[in-house]
Amino acid sequence: MLKSHPLLSLANNYVIDSPQPANISYWWNVGSLLGLSLIIQIITGVTLAMHYNSSTTEAFNSVEHIMRDVNNGWLIRYLHSNTASAFFFLVYLHIGKGLYYGSYKAPRTLVWTIGTTIFILMMATAFLGYVLPYGQMSLWGATVITNLMSAIPWIGQDIVEFIWGGFSVSNATLNRFFSLHFVLPFLLAGLVLMHLMTLHASAGSGNPVGTTSNIDKIPFAPYYVFKDLITAYLYMLILSLFVFFTPNLLGDSENYVMANPMQTPPAIVPEWYLLPFYAILRSVPSKLFGVIFMFTAILIILVLAITDFAKLRGTQFKPLNKTTYFLFVSNLLFLMILGARHVESPFIEIGQLGTAVYFLYFMLTSPTGSLVEVSFSQVFVNMKELFVKISNVIKDTLTNLLPKPYTLTNLLPKPHSYISLPIISMPEP
Structure with a gap:
């Protein structure tokens, strides 16, 4: 039944009988946790949409109604908001694992490209959802982020007013954001299926060693199903x-105040998972170039498939690349901290330094590290070949210099050699 039915056979090939490398670690479980997070977000999001009112006058009150009056509404809303943060935390782990183990290299380049598209779409969906409660941070966050489009020459302001549906964030804006926020997760689910299908069609999952082969593989079920269940628990x-204990830990207190277009919050800060790119945006004095740098910082992870010249996949066996990788991760966390600070000195100058380090990793450090390590490995190969040639020359020279009976070959002990002694016959008594 599982192998004969068209749909069940597809599920069987991808979930049950799918051959996987026997040595993959728990880092590969992050993908299944991301799938679980997406399912939670879709279920809780559809449930919240049944009680939400996308009107500027009623949006904030409808969220309070969900929290206070709807049965278990508080649980559904807190699960939705906290899973969004967990979703992005897992995505950053997933991208970090891909960078460390070289998942962007062929034959998985298309898988990496689709994954980058999913990441961008996730950021857009998260931003739209952040606006929907229509608190102070929602209103002013929407105003600031949508105003970035005005940096586009000639048509920028027209694009902003088209997004708003008027001359400011209004009822039309909230309706549009709600519609898009409802639809985009289903588009995400479709892209995730494409991501998985492309992965299985290319070369399957990678492994910590970085090799691609069809040997030493085990079926996905029951081995990795049980392993995924452990991390899911x-x-x-x-x-x-x-x-249940700290539902508002990652939230902003300003968003529990009803949106007021006449009062600007002291500091407008996005969610924590957008802070590194917000820090890059603020570190560039020009508005236009700030927007360009921010979007480039997201899309630049696509160039690694072109700029990584190493023959060996990943950084696990490359000390130089491993060092630069962890410096890059530290710099990203540093930018996250700077993104939450006020736009003032010395945070502006430090942010500019962090932005330069971020782009240097992709444009210079990673490609140069690959070339240096490839050069070193080639040097060792050349040294080995040179040593073999020198040994052969010395052997030939000694063979030619020594007399014929005493050649180097004859001087070497022969296996199983023995000395034959003359037989002396003893006279009979």
């Missing part, structure tokens, strides 16, 4: 701790 346990 731990993930739900940690997520439950956030939902």
